[in-house]
Amino acid sequence: MKQFIDDIRQKQRFYQSQGFYTSFLRALSSDGTLAVMLYRLTGFFIKYRLSPLAWLTHKFNVLATGCVIGVRAKFDTGFILLHPIGVVINSKVQGGRNVVIESGVVIGDEKGQAPVLGDNVFIGSGAKVIGGISIGSNAKVGANAVVVKDVPENTTVVGIPAKEIVRK
Template sequence: MKQIIADIRYKQRFYQSQGFYTSFTRALSSDGTLAVLLYRLSAFFVTCKLSPLAWLTHKVNVFCTGCVIGVKAKFGSGFVLLHPIGVVINSKVKGGDNVVLESGVVIGDEKGKAPTLGDNIFVGSGAKIIGDISIGDNAKVGANAVVLKDVPANTTVVGIPAKEVVRKAP
């Protein structure tokens, strides 16, 4: 329950950082929260060795939200889906705290190995993160980027294949 509240609180703070005042109730009722709640519930059932309930909850999530999150995927507190439609996350994926995903994001494995996401990650709409790679803390992945190599901490990547954005000095 603590993790679910932390997810909603982080979503509230994320919206506020974008310039939108959002109450806890508004964050709770906003798009994507149901998908996270159902994912957390299915993950809880897995830890309790209640696989049939985990599978059922997973299927309800797919049907109701259009979002596929593997029941064994692990995310820390502050997991936020802004728009769940088309999000697909493999069961082997590990994510840290404060991971924010937009719609259409795919985080998948290749040859049995899946990505690891650090803390304070933002992934834009339609981005694909595939294979045995890591996304460093405080990284951002631009919309529709295809990430096939490690992303260092404090970096923004864009494009196909994803490349670091070079910032000009002021």
């Protein structure tokens, strides 16, 4: 429950950083919150070996939100799904604190290897992050980027395949 409350508080801070005052209640009722809540509930059931309940909450998440988050995927506190429709996250994915994911994102396994996301990572709409790669802390992945190689910390990547934006 604490992780879920931390997720909502981080979502509130995220909206405020975008210039929108958002109350806790508004953040709680915004798009994506149900998907995160069901993901956290599924993780709770897995932790306490209640697999049938985990399966039910996982399936309900898929049906109710259009979002597939693997039952063993791990995200630290501050996990935000801005728009859950079309999001697919493999069970082997590991994510740090304050990960923000937009709609249509796929974070998937390739040859048994899945991505590891650092802290304060942002992944834009439609992006694909595939294979045993790492996305460094404070990195941003642009919309529709296809990431198949490691992304260093404090970097923004865009394109197909994703390449670092060089700032002048």
